[in-house]
Amino acid sequence: MHRAGGGSGSRRNEIIYEGRALVARRIESSTMSDLPADRQSPDNAEDSQGDEGTTANAAAEPITDSTPAVTVPASQSLQEAIERMELTVDPACVPQLDAYCQALWGWNEKINLTRHTTYDTFVRRDLLDSLHLADLLAESEDVLDIGTGGGVPGLLLAILRPDLNVHVCDSVAKKSRAVDDMVKQLHLPVAVHASRVQDVVDDLRFHSLVTRAAGNISQLLTWLKDYWMSFDRLLAIKGPRWVDERGEARHRGLMNQITLRRVAAYPMPGTESESVILQFTRER
């Protein structure tokens, strides 16, 4: 059983208040960021996509001022972490979200699925993004999460929005197996596809494809270019590098006939950057 601030080795997580900024700093030997590569701020972003072999510098460096730092312990419960971030979450969802954390962190001991292994990082990154995404989906939509990894955002959407018909896919079989096991442990009505997104949308139709950190804009549009008849829109959670990614996609001619709208934007906690959710649709 994992708890905030727990875990093996010398890992220790602390929330640090510096001036008015609430930041989280992982106190351990690792220098790995807890942000997927395409969610990092431009200064420390890596070019590689996907989670295999991604290296990164600490993304969430504190915003410092002259006020001395005050260290407070990491949240000991999911509820505490949610309250600290002042997020609004349906209380009925919290036990299942907590069960998801336990299942994910259990699997993470066996295979690399996430760097968010405390309640605070889970809330600041995974839950925050998923809540914003959940707000954008209509009642009872058929949704496919592309490159779900450890289940973000797909499993969180299924918990937060039980009206949705959620599918998730990942091209790495061992990750899909882990997610399938979590789905069974949590009794979630989620279909897990151990496949590339291209193969899933070749067979099935969805209202929305959703994704975080599975690929840059050019990669996503390349994977999907022959399958627009299989979905209405793509919603991609992105960090500030999305502007450069859009430039590259335009340069490669991948944005022809595509309409891009920034449908959500919110601060990335502990950084001066912002996360966005981009909606891609194609002229019919």
Ligand SMILES: C[S@@+](CC[C@H](N)C(=O)[O-])C[C@H]1O[C@@H](n2cnc3c(N)ncnc32)[C@H](O)[C@@H]1O
């Ligand atoms: C960095 S992980 C992101 C995981 C999760 N979405 C998150 O934000 O924490 C990217 C995932 O995309 C998967 N992936 C890469 N290309 C894919 C494709 N064409 N179809 C489905 N999954 C893919 C990788 O196997 C990997 O698990």
